[in-house]
Amino acid sequence: MRLNAIQDYYPDDVAHCYGCGKLNEHGHQIKTFWDGDETVTKFKPKEYHTAIPGYVYGGLIASLIDCHGTGTAALAAYKAEGRAFDTLPPFRFVTASLQVDYLKPTPLGPELELRGKVLELKGKKVISEITVSVNGTITAKGKVVAVQMPEKLIMKNA
Amino acid sequence: MRLNAIQDYYPDDVAHCYGCGKLNEHGHQIKTFWDGDETVTKFKPKEYHTAIPGYVYGGLIASLIDCHGTGTAALAAYKAEGRAFDTLPPFRFVTASLQVDYLKPTPLGPELELRGKVLELKGKKVISEITVSVNGTITAKGKVVAVQMPEKLIMKNA
Numbered sequence: 001m002r003l004n005a006i007q008d009y010y011p012d013d014v015a016h017c018y019g020c021g022k023l024n025e026h027g028h029q030i031k032t033f034w035d036g037d038e039t040v041t042k043f044k045p046k047e048y049h050t051a052i053p054g055y056v057y058g059g060l061i062a063s064l065i066d067c068h069g070t071g072t073a074a075l076a077a078y079k080a081e082g083r084a085f086d087t088l089p090p091f092r093f094v095t096a097s098l099q100v101d102y103l104k105p106t107p108l109g110p111e112l113e114l115r116g117k118v119l120e121l122k123g124k125k126v127i128s129e130i131t132v133s134v135n136g137t138i139t140a141k142g143k144v145v146a147v148q149m150p151e152k153l154i155m156k157n158a
Numbered sequence: 159m160r161l162n163a164i165q166d167y168y169p170d171d172v173a174h175c176y177g178c179g180k181l182n183e184h185g186h187q188i189k190t191f192w193d194g195d196e197t198v199t200k201f202k203p204k205e206y207h208t209a210i211p212g213y214v215y216g217g218l219i220a221s222l223i224d225c226h227g228t229g230t231a232a233l234a235a236y237k238a239e240g241r242a243f244d245t246l247p248p249f250r251f252v253t254a255s256l257q258v259d260y261l262k263p264t265p266l267g268p269e270l271e272l273r274g275k276v277l278e279l280k281g282k283k284v285i286s287e288i289t290v291s292v293n294g295t296i297t298a299k300g301k302v303v304a305v306q307m308p309e310k311l312i313m314k315n316a
Binding site for chain 2: 019064102
């Protein structure tokens with residue numbers, strides 16, 4: 001049985017993110033899962049997500065790394081507490097800093113695979129290292145420092 | 159007289175970028191200008207460019223910094239050669255690496271102002287430092303390492 005995506009458990013109040021919110025109909029609605037000790041997101045860019053023709057727009061790659069990083073942080077926080085995603089209080093992270101290295105052009109067309117590893121989980125901060133691959137070749141690497149949102153902000157209208 | 163935006167002079171073959179291409183009808187079509195020794199881009203996010211409700215999506219901020227950085231690089235390259243934007247060969251840069259620090263939440267609604275400073279211009283590489291402000295308050299800072307695209311790629315169908 002595959003676990004559900006962490007984004008499916010973000011409380012509705014904080015589920016409007018353009019990158020990963022299930023309630024943002026204009027957005028990317030990415031879904032992030034555990035796969036062993038790594039986290040995975042798969043995403044197929046649209047034909048207009050182009051940089052130079054034939055290659056994926058770097059801003060999209062940065063966006064996916066960003067939201068994959070906050071999703072990875074939430075997954076790691078639940079795992080550290082041994083809690084299911086639907087238990088309270090909810091974990092929701094925002095990005096404090098983002099680093100992206102574009103190693104080679106990313107071909108536009110195939111599905112992208114993002115894989116994350118947790119480098120550090122300490123207090124309200126989670127640092128993850130992320131790769132972006134196309135057909136098994138890594139084209140970009142990222143690092144995301146994510147910090148936990150205050151619970152009162154997450155639950156204000158819940 | 160205000161100078162035109164650098165993106166208006168990107169050759170058509172490399173003017174499809176989702177962030178800054180004048181030919182990408184789905185994209186942001188940002189426009190980057192000189193303002194004294196700094197470069198400026200202004201951009202009004204859509205209401206769906208949200209992170210948590212009321213605040214701008216961090217992935218959009220990263221995308222704008224990315225394209226403002228490549229635009230700044232092109233502006234700086236023409237300036238260094240004392241050439242007008244419509245002279246050949248054209249300068250077009252892509253991003254090698256991108257760093258974004260989110261200093262505080264960016265309110266969604268007002269126009270964003272990105273300002274860039276060239277830190278280094280050496281060979282085919284331009285490094286710029288970029289701020290993102292809302293109503294005069296800096297909410298994010300970025301650093302972009304941009305590298306010049308090979309001329310043959312820019313002009314292959316020109």
